[in-house]
Amino acid sequence: MASGISLKELAAELKLAPSTVSRALNDSYEISEATKKKVISMAEKLNYHANPFARSLRENKSKTIAIIIPERINSFFAQVMDGIEEIAQEHGYHLLIYNTHEDMERERKIVNLLLNGRADAIAMSVTSQTSDNSHLKKLHDRGLPIIFFDRISSEIPTTKFITNDYESAYEATQHLINQNCKKITFFTLCVDLSISKERQRGFNDAIADAGIELDPSMTLYCGHDEQSNIEKIQELLNSANRPDGIVTSVEKLAFATYQALKRTNLRMPNDLKLISFSNSSIAGLLNPSLTTITQPASMIGSECAKLLIKKLTKPNHYDLIDQVITIPSKITIRESTCQE
Amino acid sequence: MASGISLKELAAELKLAPSTVSRALNDSYEISEATKKKVISMAEKLNYHANPFARSLRENKSKTIAIIIPERINSFFAQVMDGIEEIAQEHGYHLLIYNTHEDMERERKIVNLLLNGRADAIAMSVTSQTSDNSHLKKLHDRGLPIIFFDRISSEIPTTKFITNDYESAYEATQHLINQNCKKITFFTLCVDLSISKERQRGFNDAIADAGIELDPSMTLYCGHDEQSNIEKIQELLNSANRPDGIVTSVEKLAFATYQALKRTNLRMPNDLKLISFSNSSIAGLLNPSLTTITQPASMIGSECAKLLIKKLTKPNHYDLIDQVITIPSKITIRESTCQE
DNA sequence: CATAATTTCGAAATCGTTTCCGCATTTTAT
DNA sequence: ATAAAATGCGGAAACGATTTCGAAATTATG
Secondary structure (H helix, E strand, C coil), X not given: CCCCCCHHHHHHHHCXXXXXXXHHHCCCCCCCHHHHHHHHHHHHHCCCCCCHHHHHHHHCXXXXXXXXXXXXXXXXXXXXXXXXXHHHHHCCCEEEEEECCCCHHHHHHHHHHHHHCCCCEEEECCCCCCCCCHHHHHHHHCCCCEEEECCCCCCCCCEEEECCHHHHHHHHHHHHHHCCCCCEEEEECCCCCHHHHHHHHHHHHHHHHCCCCCCHHHEEECCCCHHHHHHHHHHHHHCCCCCCEEEECXXXXXXXXXXXXXXXXXXXXXXXXXXEECCCCCHHHECCCCEEEECCHHHXXXXXXXXXXXXXXXXXXXXXXXXXXXXXXXXXXXXXXXXC | CCCCCCHHHHHHHHCCCHHHHHHHHCCCCCCCHHHHHXXXXXXXXXXXXXXXXXXXXXXXXXXXXXXXXXXXXXXXXXXXXXXXXXXXXXXXXXXXEEECCCCHHHHHHHHHHHHHCCCCEEEECCCCCCCCCHHHHHHHHCCCCEEEECCCCCCCCCEEEECCHHHHHHHHHHHHHHCCCCCEEEEECCCCCHHHHHHHHHHHHHHXXXXXXXXXXXXXXXXXCHHHHHHHHXXXXXXXXXXXXXXXXXXXXXXXXXXXXXXXXXXXXXXXXEEXXXXXXXXXXXXXXXXXXXXXXXXXXXXXHHHHHHHHHCCCCCCCXXXXXXXXXXXXXXXXXXXX
C-alpha cells in the first residue's frame, strides 16, 4: 500500500518546484540539461514512478485499450489477444480484458463501465445476442475509438476487421463438391451473428451454384452445450439421409463431429468428409487430420491494435472510417476431405 | 473524447453541493432518502459515470488485478485467465493482462509499471529465465498483494498455487512402467523452471523406485522452436535405443511427438506409449487419443482471484501467508498408453 | 419557550500530476 | 547603451472525485 514517493516529495528533495521536476521528467525544452540530469538521477535513486491516475485524470487519457470478447478464450480469441498484446506493449499501452459470456446484459454493463475514460479505445467482438446496440452507439457517439473484429456490429459506423467468411465457406463447400460429396450439410451455431450469416450464405450459394437443390435439412442448428450437440450430430449421422460431407462453421462443432463419429461405424473420409473453420494448432494431429479454414486471428488482432493506436496518437490524421477490412482465411486441406 | 458529465456539473444541475451528491450516490447515511432519490434519478438521466481516475487517485486503489503470464496464451493460461475473469467480474474488479514472452527484462519492466498502484494486486507466472527476482521482491516489499501460480518464485514469501507436479509425473511414469514400458524417456523444456524440476524429479524417482537404472539419456531437452523439436524427437525415435514410453512435461512436446511419429513407421501405442501434461480439450480426438495429466487450470485461476480479492476487501482478516497450495491434476488414460 | 440533540447539507482540503502565467536573469538585436 | 527576445524556473490552478469539519435547519427535551 505504500505507494512510493510523489512528485512533490521528489521536488522537495531536489529543492525545486514540482512544476520544474515535472517538466524535467517530461523532457521539456524549458529546462536546462543540467537540471534535467539532476532530476532524472534523483528520480532513479528514489525510485520515483509517476502515479498513473493523477496523470490520467489530468491528461484525460489512460494509455489503455480494452478488449471485449464474447466467450471463454478459445484458440481464435487467444491469438487475437496475443496479436493485440504485441502491438500494445510495443507502444506502451495497457490492456484490459472483459468477457461478456454471450450475455447481452453483461455486454451492456461492461460497455457502460468503459464510458468514463477507463480505456482510450476498444476492440471488441459482440455477443451473439446483440440485437439492440444502443449501448454501442452511445460509446461511439462519445467519440471513443472502437473497432469491431470477427463478430461485428454493422450499424456502428467504424472500422471492422473480419475474414472472408463468405468466400471461405463458398470455397469450402466447393471443395467438398469437388471431392464428390453428394449430400452436404452445414453445421452452425447462432444464426443472428454476422459471421454465421456470411458463412451460411457462402455455403448456400456454393450449393446453389453447383446446381444442387437447397433445402432446410441441409443446415443443422446446434447450441452451446457440447453433449447435446454430439447427440444431435450422432442422430443425424445414423439417420437415413445422412450427409457425406460436412462444413462446420465453428471449431467446436468439428470436434463434436469427431466425437459423434466415434459412436458410429462410419469412416472418415471414406463415408464422410469434414471441413471446418478452426484456429486450433493441432488440427493436423486429429484422426484423420482435419481440413481447416484458418482465420488470420493474430493478424486481425495486431491490425486492430495498430489502427487504434494510430488513431490515438494522431487523432487528426487517421479516422476509423466506416469500412469493413477483410483479411483472408487460409484453407489447409488435410485427410478429412481426401478422395478415398 | 467528450468524457461525460462530472460530479460538479451534476451537482449544479441539482442545485446541491458536490459533497452531497457524492454522498448520495455512495448511499451515505447522512443524506435523506428524498435527496438520494432525486440525485440518483438525475444521475441516470444525465448518464453520469464517476471518473475512475479521480476516484482511484483519491482512494488510492484501482479495483484492478493484473495478470502476468510468461508466454502466448495456450490452453492452460487461457483457462487460468477465464477462471480469474469469472471471479473478478463477479466482484467488480478489472483485469489487466501482460505477457513477458519468456523475457526477464520485459518481466522487470512490466513489474515496474505495476509499482505505482495501477493494479491493486497481481497474479503471475514467472519467466523461465527468472533467476534474479529483486524486482519481484520490490513489489512484495511495497505491500502489493501478489500470488504466483504454476511457475512460482519460491523466494517471495507469499501464497502460491501449483498442481502436484511431482506426484503426477511420478504416477505418469509409474503408469508407463505398469504398461510394460522398458525404456522410458522424459521430454522437457526449461530446466530452470520450478515445475520442470518437480516433474523431472517425479519422473526420476519413479524410475529409480522401479529399480531401473537412471541415466542422463533418459531425458530429452527440447527448445521453443517447434520444427527443431520435431526433428530432435524424430532422430531419437529412429535411433538404436529408442524409447518405448515417453512422458512429456508440456503439451507442445506431445504434439511434436505426434508429428515426429508420422515421419517414422512406429505405431502408437504398440511400439511407443505416450503420456503428457496437457490442458487441451481435444486430447481425446487425437490419433491415438492422448493420455493426459490435466492441470486444474480454471480452478487455479479462480482460487487465485478469490484469495486476492479476500485480501483486498478484508486486508486484516486474510493474509497471503508463505505457503504453496497444491490442487491436484487429473490423469485421464486414453489410447496412447493402452496395453497392446 | 429555551436549550440540546439530531438530521441534513455545504465549504474546503486532498490525492499527484500537468500546464498556464509570471518573473527574473541572461542573451541578442538595434 | 538600451530595447527586445530568449532562457530557466516558481506559483498556483486545474483535472474529478471523497472526506473532514462545521454550520444551518429541524426535532426533541426539560
